[in-house]
Amino acid sequence: MITLTNLQKTFPARGSGVPVQALADIDLTIGRGEIFGIIGRSGAGKSTLLRTINLLEKPTTGSVRVDDVEMTALSAAELRQARHSIGMIFQHFNLLSSRTVFDNVALPLELAGMPKAEIKTAVEPLLDLVGLAEKRDRYPAELSGGQKQRVGIARALASKPKVLLSDEATSALDPETTTQILHLLADINRRLGLTIVLITHEIAVIKEICHKVAVMEGGRIIEQGPVFDIFAHPSHPTTRSFVDPVINRGIPDSLKDRLSPTPQPGANPVLRITFTGEKATSPVISAISRKLNLDLNIWHGQIDEIQGAPFGTLVVEALGDSTSVEAAVSLLKVNHLGVEVLGHAVPANH
Numbered sequence: 001m002i003t004l005t006n007l008q009k010t011f012p013a014r015g016s017g018v019p020v021q022a023l024a025d026i027d028l029t030i031g032r033g034e035i036f037g038i039i040g041r042s043g044a045g046k047s048t049l050l051r052t053i054n055l056l057e058k059p060t061t062g063s064v065r066v067d068d069v070e071m072t073a074l075s076a077a078e079l080r081q082a083r084h085s086i087g088m089i090f091q092h093f094n095l096l097s098s099r100t101v102f103d104n105v106a107l108p109l110e111l112a113g114m115p116k117a118e119i120k121t122a123v124e125p126l127l128d129l130v131g132l133a134e135k136r137d138r139y140p141a142e143l144s145g146g147q148k149q150r151v152g153i154a155r156a157l158a159s160k161p162k163v164l165l166s167d168e169a170t171s172a173l174d175p176e177t178t179t180q181i182l183h184l185l186a187d188i189n190r191r192l193g194l195t196i197v198l199i200t201h202e203i204a205v206i207k208e209i210c211h212k213v214a215v216m217e218g219g220r221i222i223e224q225g226p227v228f229d230i231f232a233h234p235s236h237p238t239t240r241s242f243v244d245p246v247i248n249r250g251i252p253d254s255l256k257d258r259l260s261p262t263p264q265p266g267a268n269p270v271l272r273i274t275f276t277g278e279k280a281t282s283p284v285i286s287a288i289s290r291k292l293n294l295d296l297n298i299w300h301g302q303i304d305e306i307q308g309a310p311f312g313t314l315v316v317e318a319l320g321d322s323t324s325v326e327a328a329v330s331l332l333k334v335n336h337l338g339v340e341v342l343g344h345a346v347p348a349n350h
């Protein structure tokens with residue numbers, strides 16, 4: 001649906017400053033009907049990337065294809081037309097304060113010259129879809145943040161787009177409202193088959209609704225893939241710093257003090273075992289413990305769900321000699337569980 005190839009964007013120097021390379025070597029493919037998340041810290045280049053998709057930002061070099069149309073090759077008139085199939089929502093909603101809810105949603109249709117009666121027929125179902133039918137004659141100042149974003153979503157859908165771009169659409173909302181808006185977007189994605197590209201600095205947003213994710217840093221995509229895979233096996237340190245807090249791969253502070261990076265006399269290895277998919281519920285741990293006569297002292301554990309599939313981590317101290325611990329590690333690997341040695345447990349001081 002969307003293919004970005006070898007995209008670069010450099011902003012010219014401002015004043016006596018130097019040019020800013022906001023995007024470098026961007027290659028990205030987003031499939032039809034996907035919810036694709038792009039995460040990164042402030043200044044990573046997310047908004048610039050999103051804005052190249054509808055060519056609000058013209059790339060310095062590279063190709064932007066949306067629904068088989070090369071966006072960079074369009075004339076101004078063709079681009080206006082192409083943008084009808086790409087809706088956009090924003091962090092601060094961008095509603096017109098002097099217009100009612102109905103008139104805000106109707107605006108793009110008015111601008112496109114649609115007759116009044118047709119506008120009414122188009123807007124009413126959209127207000128129903130976002131749950132704002134009874135607020136149609138209210139003004140933005142009378143609405144909560146979540147309601148304002150619902151208006152933003154209805155307005156973005158008015159021209160029946162194939163793609164919805166979301167620039168931090170939930171970043172100004174409280175957690176509960178964020179969840180409601182994300183569920184609305186997921187519902188729209190399912191019902192209308194709409195492709196959604198959303199950018200965020202919050203990993204919880206990615207975990208909640210995205211199918212795929214790209215991680216950005218310094219204008220580059222440093223890692224991308226299905227959300228489950230990225231959460232289960234984050235390879236770049238920045239990705240890990242996003243993922244670790246939500247899936248709680250870490251260990252409690254009280255136990256960190258007992259962890260030595262190097263082997264020591266009397267210090268048992270501490271392993272982090274990662275379960276994914278159906279393995280999360282399989283009794284492989286107790287089987288290994290029995291087979292190798294190895295006691296595992298559980299330090300910390302959690303089972304979570306990502307994209308409907310179980311995902312768990314378990315931090316254990318292996319109370320055995322190095323041979324049986326090595327055997328356990330290879331047995332875990334054979335059973336397709338992730339395993340890494342976090343360090344060595346120094347005996348607790350009593």
Ligand SMILES: Nc1ncnc2c1ncn2[C@@H]1O[C@H](COP(=O)(O)OP(=O)(O)O)[C@@H](O)[C@H]1O
Binds near residue numbers: 012020022040046
């Ligand atoms: N219009 C612009 N002119 C100059 N520099 C810009 C412009 N827009 C963005 N930048 C710079 O490009 C980089 C990426 O910005 P942006 O895409 O807004 O990041 P993000 O959305 O991830 O916070 C930043 O260094 C920013 O200052």
Ligand SMILES: [Mg+2]
Binds near residue numbers: 047
């Ligand atoms: Mg931004």
